[in-house]
Amino acid sequence: MSPTAILVLMFGGLTLFMLTGLPIAFVLGGLSLLFTVTLWNADAVVILVLQIFDTMRSEALLGIPLYILMASILQRSGVIEDLYAAMEKWFGRVRGGLAVGTVVICVIMAAMTGVVGAAVTAMGVLALPEMLRRRYDPRLATGTICASGTLGILIPPSILTIVYAVTAQVSIGKMLIAGIVPGLILATLYIVYIVGASYLRPGLVPKGASERVPLSEKLRSLRSLALPAILIVLILGSIFFGVATPTEAAAVGVGGAMIAAALRRRLTFDNLSHSAVETLKATSMILWITIGAKAYVSIFTGLGGADTLLNFIRGLDIHPYMVLAVMMLILVFLGTVLDEIGIILLTVPVFLPIVRLLGFDEVWFGVLYAVTIQMGYISPPFGYTLFYIKGTLPPHLGMDTVYRGIVPFFVLQVVGLLICTAFPGLVTWLPRLMIGG
Amino acid sequence: MPAAIGFFVRSITALNRLLFRFAAAVMFVIVPVMLYEVVSRYLFDAPTTWGMELATLLFGPYFLLGGPYLLHLRGHVNLDIVRRALPARWDRAFELANQPIIIFFCGVLLYYSWPLAMQAWEFRETSFSAWNPPVWPIKFAIPVSVILLATQSLAEFLRVLYGDPAAIVREAPPPPTAT
Numbered sequence: 348m349s350p351t352a353i354l355v356l357m358f359g360g361l362t363l364f365m366l367t368g369l370p371i372a373f374v375l376g377g378l379s380l381l382f383t384v385t386l387w388n389a390d391a392v393v394i395l396v397l398q399i400f401d402t403m404r405s406e407a408l409l410g411i412p413l414y415i416l417m418a419s420i421l422q423r424s425g426v427i428e429d430l431y432a433a434m435e436k437w438f439g440r441v442r443g444g445l446a447v448g449t450v451v452i453c454v455i456m457a458a459m460t461g462v463v464g465a466a467v468t469a470m471g472v473l474a475l476p477e478m479l480r481r482r483y484d485p486r487l488a489t490g491t492i493c494a495s496g497t498l499g500i501l502i503p504p505s506i507l508t509i510v511y512a513v514t515a516q517v518s519i520g521k522m523l524i525a526g527i528v529p530g531l532i533l534a535t536l537y538i539v540y541i542v543g544a545s546y547l548r549p550g551l552v553p554k555g556a557s558e559r560v561p562l563s564e565k566l567r568s569l570r571s572l573a574l575p576a577i578l579i580v581l582i583l584g585s586i587f588f589g590v591a592t593p594t595e596a597a598a599v600g601v602g603g604a605m606i607a608a609a610l611r612r613r614l615t616f617d618n619l620s621h622s623a624v625e626t627l628k629a630t631s632m633i634l635w636i637t638i639g640a641k642a643y644v645s646i647f648t649g650l651g652g653a654d655t656l657l658n659f660i661r662g663l664d665i666h667p668y669m670v671l672a673v674m675m676l677i678l679v680f681l682g683t684v685l686d687e688i689g690i691i692l693l694t695v696p697v698f699l700p701i702v703r704l705l706g707f708d709e710v711w712f713g714v715l716y717a718v719t720i721q722m723g724y725i726s727p728p729f730g731y732t733l734f735y736i737k738g739t740l741p742p743h744l745g746m747d748t749v750y751r752g753i754v755p756f757f758v759l760q761v762v763g764l765l766i767c768t769a770f771p772g773l774v775t776w777l778p779r780l781m782i783g784g
Numbered sequence: 785m786p787a788a789i790g791f792f793v794r795s796i797t798a799l800n801r802l803l804f805r806f807a808a809a810v811m812f813v814i815v816p817v818m819l820y821e822v823v824s825r826y827l828f829d830a831p832t833t834w835g836m837e838l839a840t841l842l843f844g845p846y847f848l849l850g851g852p853y854l855l856h857l858r859g860h861v862n863l864d865i866v867r868r869a870l871p872a873r874w875d876r877a878f879e880l881a882n883q884p885i886i887i888f889f890c891g892v893l894l895y896y897s898w899p900l901a902m903q904a905w906e907f908r909e910t911s912f913s914a915w916n917p918p919v920w921p922i923k924f925a926i927p928v929s930v931i932l933l934a935t936q937s938l939a940e941f942l943r944v945l946y947g948d949p950a951a952i953v954r955e956a957p958p959p960p961t962a963t
Contacts, residue, residue, distance in 0.1 A: 364882070364885065365862075365863050366863065366865070366866045367866070367867075367878045367881065367882060368862045368863060368864050368866065368867040368875075368878055368882070369862060369878075369882040369885060369886075370855075370860030370861060370862040370886075371860070371861055371862060371863070372860050372861075373860070373882075373885055373886045373889055374885075376889045377885040377886060377888055377889035378885070380888070380889055380892040380893070381885075381888065381892075384892060392892060392893075392895075392896040393896055393900070395893075395896075396893065396896050396897045396900055396926065397900075399893075399897075399926055400844075400922075400923065400926075402844075403843060403844025403845075403848070403922065403925065403926075404840045404841065404843065404844060404922075405840070405843070406836065406840050408843070409814075409839060409840055409843045412811060412814075412843075412846070412847070413814075413815070413818075416811055416815070590826070591822065591826065594818075595818065595821075595822050595836075598814075598815055598818035598819055598822060598839075599819065599822055601815050601819075602815070602819050619812070620808075623808040623809060623811050623812065624805075624808050626808070626811060627804065627807055627808040627811070627846070627847075627850040628850070628854060628857070628859050630846070630847050630850065631847045631848075631850030631851050631854050631859070632854060632859055632860055632861055633847075634847040634848075635847070635851050635854075635860060636860075636861070639889075684863065684865065685863065686861045686863075688861075689861070728865075729865070
């Protein structure tokens with residue numbers, strides 16, 4: 348059988364078994380190994396096992412459970428509640444202020460932790476009821492929470508960025524730092540939209556009300572920012588200045604999160620064991636997919652799939668930006684049906700050679716990737732954030748409200764993606780300033 | 785379900801649950817070790833030879849041993865659009881077709897990883913770093929965890945086959961809030 352025929356057969360099998368609900372890790376791993384030992388070269392499995400040994404001792408990937416553990420401990424530490432209380436004091440009286448404040452908190456949480464779930468769940472529990480009580484439009488409220496929560500993907504540290512950087516074999520530090528400016532651009536877009544909409548469409552948010560909060564109380568509430576600020580400076584600072592590796596920074600972050608929890612008397616055995624279990628669940632899921640994806644990549648490249656694809660694109664003779672646009676559309680489409688980590692592990696090995704062929708910057712491409720992955724996170728019906736917020740909705744709100752609320756933010760994501768595509772300098776500027784890198 | 789099979793299913797699930805909890809706790813070894821390393825390197829300028837290496841050595845068994853019980857928890861992420869659209873009786877057929885693929889995947893990995901692990905044991909392989917710890921135990925993590933995963937998969941297969949009502953999960957658990 349010709350290599351192309353085997354690949355076509357394999358893709359058919361992958362799609363079929365993906366649809367039967369077999370976990371992605373084993374769809375990829377099981378079918379790739381089946382085709383490897385029966386139709387290709389069984390010795391390639393030895394290489395795969397050696398690659399798994401490398402994965403098992405990867406310092407970069409060790410960062411994943413550490414950042415997840417940090418987020419999980421922080422989520423139970425009460426830090427977020429304090430941040431929220433401060434935000435309400437500062438933004439509560441401004442028109443649309445609670446929504447804007449939610450974006451701001453999500454940016455802070457994104458810079459503290461690398462995960463999405465913690466921010467969305469926390470804001471769903473804290474900000475959503477308060478916004479609804481003050482008669483914010485439920486669509487605006489839920490859309491804001493879902494979209495801002497996904498900033499954690501772009502703003503470092505970020506689990507998905509680490510997975511991308513390791514798969515694409517680009518500098519993790521550079522990749523993480525590159526997400527800062529685009530992340531802030533997106534947050535600004537959200538805020539501009541919220542403020543604009545609240546003035547242009549009366550009834551979307553209350554006119555700004557409730558009692559004045561004395562300045563002294565406002566200032567006192569800022570104390571809650573101290574610990575997040577220290578954590579952010581420590582983690583981002585050490586990555587940017589090349590003082591410590593992102594993994595070492597993560598370990599320090601876990602230490603910081605424990606101190607934060609201890610200060611609020613939340614460092615209990617129960618909380619720690621819950622956090623540890625959550626961390627292992629997420630880490631194990633990600634890393635088993637990594638193993639499956641390695642099996643798939645080895646047969647895909649081994650059979651010359653990558654070369655065939657590159658020759659095909661060389662032969663197309665169309666503008667590189669067209670190719671880029673097609674890749675982005677594929678990612679957005681996959682984002683609506685497939686798990687994001689699966690998408691990265693499946694498509695990066697296929698797309699990266701194309702990106703190199705076309706002469707694009709890999710870090711820049713990684714940021715575009717992250718923005719499209721974010722779109723996958725909020726797009727119905729399988730976006731992760733939708734699952735997170737579902738658990739926090741009051742009974743009178745249905746998922747259709749959330750779906751409609753997401754639409755304007757999805758459009759903003761497209762705008763953000765276009766901005767980053769049109770002005771690569773916005774993305775590449777900060778990583779260039781890094782020391783060492 | 786015959787009593788012997790029920791006993792098998794319960795024992796393997798209990799074993800994997802125990803290993804899962806054990807692995808989860810490993811994080812509280814990794815974190816202090818790394819903190820000690822970071823403090824001694826950056827504050828006292830006296831890096832250890834063993835800190836980072838010990839942490840990375842524990843990482844492999846940590847996530848591998850989490851896998852089998854995660855299968856029981858339905859925690860390995862999957863695509864369930866089709867499943868949710870189809871009537872419940874299809875689930876049974878899908879599960880019975882899917883579990884053997886997992887067992888096959890484990891079988892192939894076992895076949896190729898076992899000789900490598902045995903070889904490492906025979907040579908009492910070490911890492912050749914400054915600390916130079918033995919690394920052969922780590923190499924057994926792959927065969928051991930795929931054996932456990934295959935056994936758990938067989939247990940899940942038997943649960944579906946003998947009509948354990950809890951074996952089929954219509955509504956997949958929400959993704960862990962940690963991703």
